[in-house]
Amino acid sequence: MPRRLIQRYMPHPDTLKRTRSLRFMSHIIGDASLWVLTRRSVGNAFMVGLFCALLPIPFQMLLAAFGAWLLRCNLPLSVGLVWLTNPLTMPPIFYCNYRLGAWLLDTPASHVPDRISTQWIAERMVEALPALLLGSLVSAVVLGLAGNALIRLIWRWHVSRSWRRRARRRRQARQQAVPPADTRSCADAPTQEADIDPPRR
DSSP states (O other): OOHHHHHHHOOOHHHHHTSGGGGGGHHHHTOGGGGOOOHHHHHHHHHHHHHHHTSOOSOHHHHHHHHHHHHTOOHHHHHHGGGGSOTTTHHHHHHHHHHHHHHHHTOOOOOOOSSOOHHHHHHHHHHHHHHHHHHHHHHHHHHHHHHHHHHHHHHHHHHHHHHHHHHHHHHHHHHHHSOOOOOOOTTTSOOSGGGSOOOOO
16 A cells, blocks of 8 residues: 555644544654554554444544554544544435344334435434444444455555566666677687788798
8 A cells, every 4th residue: 555645645643633522632642653654554544443433423533543542553544534424424324234233133124204314313313223233333343344454455465566566677677787698600700710820831
């Protein structure tokens, strides 16, 4: 995984320190080890961030920051991935989680109107809470583990491809450094017999 691409979208430590929900963790946010970009730290950050993003609970960013500190993975990625669920994506994502939980619990899902509103969600929240929590937990675990595995595979593929490119460039450089072999024929080479005087009688 190219580090420059990730660093381009990573927030600055001061930005996270100014976040209201993370302000009391400013001493942890400044830890340089939580900003390292390695295959392990990025993979675990995706796992933590995606897991927290799919949980229907408040303070997701705080939970993601604590998870990053606990697993010693990249903190800004963990916190940033929480925004996978935002006011636009929350209704469809959590509804899919609810349907999954209802299917796992073998309970009939509530009828959904043509337009999903926050009022409808609040009215159905109590009866749908068990199915929503179960479906969200299953989705969070599956997506978190899948994200971790996918990032590690992509990172390994990128590193191996970089090594192959370096090896190819080195071979080409060595081939260009070797002087071309002398291809002149033996007929073109000077003979010593032409320089020898004929014997005198």
